[in-house]
Amino acid sequence: MTELLDQFEHxxxxxxxxxxxxxxxxxxxxxxxxxDEVFEHLGSAMEKVGSKYETGEYFVPEMLRSAEAVRLxxxxxxxxxxxxxxxxxxxxxxxxxxGDIHNIGKNIIVLALRAAGYDVHDLGVNxxxxxxxxxxxxxxxxxxxxxxxxxxTKVALLDVLTALEREGLRDRVKVVSGGASxxxxxxxxxxxxxxxxxxKSALAVCRELLQR
Amino acid sequence: xxxRERVLAVLAGEKPDTVPIVPVIDGxxxxxxxxxKNDECFLDGICLADALAASLEKFGYDGAVAxxxxxxxxxxxxxxxxxxxxxxxxxxDTIVGGREDLDKVRMPxxxxxxxxxxxxRLVETGHDGDRFxxxxxxxxxxxxxxxxxxxxxxxxxxxDPDFVHQLIAAVKPATIAVGxxxxxxxxxxxxxxxxxxxxxxxxxxxxxxxxxPYEAQAIGELKESVPVILHVCRNSMPILADMAQTGxxxxxxxxxxxxxxxxxxxxxxxxxKGNIDADAVVEKGGVADIEAAVKAAMDAAKQEGxxxxxxxxxxxxxxxxxxxxxxxxxxxxxxxxLND
Ligand code: B12
Numbered sequence: 297m298t299e300l301l302d303q304f305e306h307x308x309x310x311x312x313x314x315x316x317x318x319x320x321x322x323x324x325x326x327x328x329x330x331x332d333e334v335f336e337h338l339g340s341a342m343e344k345v346g347s348k349y350e351t352g353e354y355f356v357p358e359m360l361r362s363a364e365a366v367r368l369x370x371x372x373x374x375x376x377x378x379x380x381x382x383x384x385x386x387x388x389x390x391x392x393x394x395g396d397i398h399n400i401g402k403n404i405i406v407l408a409l410r411a412a413g414y415d416v417h418d419l420g421v422n423x424x425x426x427x428x429x430x431x432x433x434x435x436x437x438x439x440x441x442x443x444x445x446x447x448x449t450k451v452a453l454l455d456v457l458t459a460l461e462r463e464g465l466r467d468r469v470k471v472v473s474g475g476a477s478x479x480x481x482x483x484x485x486x487x488x489x490x491x492x493x494x495x496k497s498a499l500a501v502c503r504e505l506l507q508r
Numbered sequence: 509x510x511x512r513e514r515v516l517a518v519l520a521g522e523k524p525d526t527v528p529i530v531p532v533i534d535g536x537x538x539x540x541x542x543x544x545k546n547d548e549c550f551l552d553g554i555c556l557a558d559a560l561a562a563s564l565e566k567f568g569y570d571g572a573v574a575x576x577x578x579x580x581x582x583x584x585x586x587x588x589x590x591x592x593x594x595x596x597x598x599x600x601d602t603i604v605g606g607r608e609d610l611d612k613v614r615m616p617x618x619x620x621x622x623x624x625x626x627x628x629r630l631v632e633t634g635h636d637g638d639r640f641x642x643x644x645x646x647x648x649x650x651x652x653x654x655x656x657x658x659x660x661x662x663x664x665x666x667x668d669p670d671f672v673h674q675l676i677a678a679v680k681p682a683t684i685a686v687g688x689x690x691x692x693x694x695x696x697x698x699x700x701x702x703x704x705x706x707x708x709x710x711x712x713x714x715x716x717x718x719x720x721p722y723e724a725q726a727i728g729e730l731k732e733s734v735p736v737i738l739h740v741c742r743n744s745m746p747i748l749a750d751m752a753q754t755g756x757x758x759x760x761x762x763x764x765x766x767x768x769x770x771x772x773x774x775x776x777x778x779x780x781k782g783n784i785d786a787d788a789v790v791e792k793g794g795v796a797d798i799e800a801a802v803k804a805a806m807d808a809a810k811q812e813g814x815x816x817x818x819x820x821x822x823x824x825x826x827x828x829x830x831x832x833x834x835x836x837x838x839x840x841x842x843x844x845x846l847n848d
Contacts, residue, residue: 311666355711357665364663397598400659422598447791448595448826477787 301329301337304369308341308411309348311361313368320369324376331377331413335385338366339412339499346408346495356400363407370410385412386506389431390441391419392475393452398445401475405441408495409502425455432465438506441498442488445475453486470505474498510638511570512696518779518816519697519735519757527810527843529817529836530571530640532739532760532786536596537823537832538563546825547591553626561633567829567836571640574630574695576623585655585682586614594825602657607671613655613678618689631694640697642737643690647702648680648722655679658704665714676722683726691733698730699737699760708742708764715747720754727755737781741821748773762820763788768808780809781816784835790819791827795834802838810843817843 300319307316323329345362348354370377388409392402399421406418417435419427432440440460444453453473460466471488483491490505492498509517509525517524538559539549549555556575564572591597603612618624627643634641646654652675653661664672687698704710705719727736738756740747743764751759752774759778761770763785770780782805784790789801802817809815817839823832 352707355707355714356709357662357711357714360659360663361666364667395592395595395598397600403659422600446824447787448824 301333304334305337305341305344308338308362308365308369309344311358311365313361313365316365316369317372320372324373327376334373334377335411335413338369339408342366342404342408342411343496343499346404350494359404360400363404366407366411385414386439386502387435387437388414388416388439388441388502389419389428389435389437390416390443391423391428391431392421392443392445393449393456394422394424395452396443396445396449396475397421398443398475401445402443405443405474405495405498408499412499412502414502425452425459428456429459429463429465432460432469433463437469439470439472439502442471442473443475444473445477447477447482450482450486453488457487472498472501472505512635512638512640515571515640515696515816518814521777521814523813523845525844525846526840527806527815527817527845528570528640529839529843530573530642530781531569531784531790531817531819531832531835532573532822533560533563533567533569533819533832534573534644534822535559535575536825537827540594540825541566541829546594546596550591550597553623554629557626557629557633560630561637563832564634564639565637567832569836569839571642571696572630572634573642573644573699574627574634574690575644576626585616585651585679587655599654602655602660604656604675605660607668607674610674610678613675615682615685618686624689624693627690627693627695635694641695643687643693643695643698643734645683645686645690645698645700647700647705647719648676648683648726649705649719650702651679651682652676653704662710665710665718669717672718676718680722680726684729687726687730687736688733691730695734697735697737697758699739700727700730700756701739703739703741705747706740706742706744706762707746712746712750716750720750723751724754731755731757745769745773752778758816760818765820766808767805771809771812776814779814779816781818782809783818783820786819786821786823786827790831790835791824793831795830798831798834799838802835803842806842810845 304319349359406416409416472490473483473488474492490501492501514524514528535556539546541563542559560572587599588601589597590600631641735757737758737760739760742762745765758781761782763783784801789797
C-alpha cells in the first residue's frame with residue numbers, strides 16, 4: 297500500500313493530475329488507504345512542491361499544476377474521506393486582506409492545508425474586516441490566516457485584529473499571517489500569533505498551534 | 509546638458525555629463541506631491557499628469573513616466589477596475605474564462621474619450637522644462653494574463669498551451685495600438701511593462717515560449733516610431749540575454765538583478781536602467797541606505813556607460829519624500845563623468 301501512496305505523492309509533485317486522479321479513484325473505490333494516510337501524503341507532496349519552488353527548481357506554473365492535481369484528488373476523494381469519518385485536523389478561515397488582490401500564494405497555501413486534511417474556508421481576495429469576523433463566528437474556526445502582500449496592508453491587518461478584540465473573539469482564534477514582502481518583524485509589529493514564510497513553515501505553524 | 513539631452517545622449521550611445529536619473533515614479537507616489545489622493549488622480553488623468561510634472565519639478569530627476577489615468581483604462585481591455593484612497597488600481601474581475609471567451613477580447617481605442625490628453629499634457633510640460641518623457645504600455649503577455657486572470661493563465665501553460673498562444677496573439681494588437689498612440693503624443697520613449705515574465709514567476713523556458721516571441725514582435729513594430737524600454741519585475745537575471753534580443757533600446761531591471769553581472773549578459777549597445785530597491789531601500793530605508801545603494805549601483809554600472817539610474821520598480825506612496833530627494837542628490841553626487 298505504501299507503494300501506491302508513494303506513487304500518489306509522486307504524481308502530485310510531478311503535477312500529473314491524470315495519474316493522481318486515477319490513484320485517488322482507486323483509493324476511494326477500494327478503501328485502499330485511511331483518510332489520515334491520504335492527507336499525510338498529499339500534505340507531504342505540497343511541502344515538496346513548496347521546497348522545489350524555494351530552491352528554484354519549480355516556478356509558479358509548476359506549483360499551480362500540482363495544486364490543481366491536489367484539488368482534483370480531494371474532489372474525487374471527498375465522499376470517501378467524509379463517510380470514513382476523518383479525523384478533523386482543524387478548521388481554518390483564510391483570505392487576502394482588504395486593499396490587496398494577490399492570490400497566488402494564498403491559493404497555494406489553501407490547497408496545501410486542504411491536502412494536509414484541514415477544513416479550509418477560502419474567502420478570496422480584498423476581504424473586508426467584517427467578512428473575516430463573520431466567517432470566524434460562523435465557522436468557529438481554530439485559525440484565521442491572513443495573506444497580506446503589500447506593506448500598505450498593515451492598516452488592514454491591524455483592523456482585523458482590533459475587530460477580533462472588540463468582538464471578544466481574539467482569545468478563541470489563533471491568527472497567522474504571511475505573504476510576499478512580509479517579515480517576522482512586520483508580523484510581530486502587527487501582533488499576530490505566528491508568521492510563516494512558505495508552504496513548509498505554514499504547515500508546521502498550523503500543526504504546532506493546534507497542538508497547544 | 510539639459511535633462512532631456514542627458515537621457516537622449518545615453519540612448520544615442522554617447523557619454524552624458526552625468527548619469528541620468530529616471531526613477532519609476534508614477535501614480536502610486538506622485539499624487540501626494542500635489543496633496544491629492546491616488547484615486548482622485550487615477551480617475552482624473554489631468555490631475556495625474558500635473559502630479560507627475562510637479563514631482564519631476566520638485567525632485568529634479570531627469571524624466572517622467574506618463575500614465576493615462578484610470579477612467580480611460582485601455583490597459584485592461586475592459587476588465588473592471590476599482591481604486592480607493594491611496595491604493596493602486598485593482599483589476600477586480602477578468603473577462604476571459606476560457607477558450608470560449610476569446611471573442612470577448614475587444615481592442616481599445618487609445619484615443620477615445622480623450623485618453624491621451626494627460627500624456628500630451630505631460631509631454632508638453634515635460635518638454636518645456638527640457639525633461640525626458642516616457643509613455644507606458646503593457647506587453648501582450650501581461651495584457652493576456654490580466655484579461656484571463658494570472659492564476660488561470662498560468663494554469664493553462666500546462667493544461668492548454670495552444671490557448672495561451674492564441675490569447676497572447678489576440679491581445680498583441682492592443683499593445684501595438686496603445687504604443688503607437690503614445691508615440692504620436694510625442695513621448696521620447698515607451699516603457700513596455702512585462703511584470704510576470706521574470707524567473708521569479710515563470711521558468712526561462714516558459715519565457716522563451718510564451719513571452720519572448722510576442723515581446724519581440726511588438727517591440728519590433730514600435731521601435732520604428734519610438735525607442736522601447738523593456739521592464740521586467742523581480743529577477744530577470746536568467747533571461748537578460750534573451751531580453752537583449754527583443755529589440756529594446758533599454759532594459760529596466762528590478763532590484764534582484766546584479767547590475768555588474770548584467771552588462772556581459774546583454775552585450776554592448778543596450779542601455780541598462782535600474783535598480784535601487786523601491787521597497788526595502790526607498791520606502792523602508794533611511795538616507796544612509798539610499799546613499800549606499802546609489803553608490804553601489806554607480807560602482808557596478810557607471811564606468812561602462814549606457815546607464816540610467818532608476819528604482820527597480822514603482823516608488824510607493826509610503827516612501828518618504830526625503831528619500832526620493834536623497835536618491836536624486838546622491839545620484840548627482842556619484843554620477844558625474846567629467847571629473848572622474
Ligand atoms: C504576481 C504579483 C502581482 C500580481 C498579482 C496577481 C495575483 N493574482 O495574485 C498583480 C499584478 C495584480 C500585482 C499587483 C501589485 N503588486 Co504585486 N507582486 C506580484 C509578485 C511578482 C509575485 C507574487 C506571487 O504570486 N508570488 C508567488 C507566490 C507563490 O509566492 P508568495 O505570494 O510570496 O506566497 C508564498 C508565501 O508568501 C506564503 N504565503 C502567502 N500568503 C500567505 C498567508 C499566510 C497566512 C501564510 C502563513 C503564508 C503565506 O506562502 C506562499 C507559498 O510559498 C510579487 C513579487 C514577489 N517576488 O513576490 C509582487 C509584490 C507582492 N507586489 C508588489 C506591489 C508593490 C504590487 C502593486 C502595488 C504594484 C502596483 N504599483 O500596481 C500592486 C498591488 C495590487 C494590490 N493592492 O493588491 C510588491 C509589494 C511590496 C510592498 N512593500 O508593498 C511585491 C513584493 C513586488 C515588489 N517587491 O515590489 N502583483
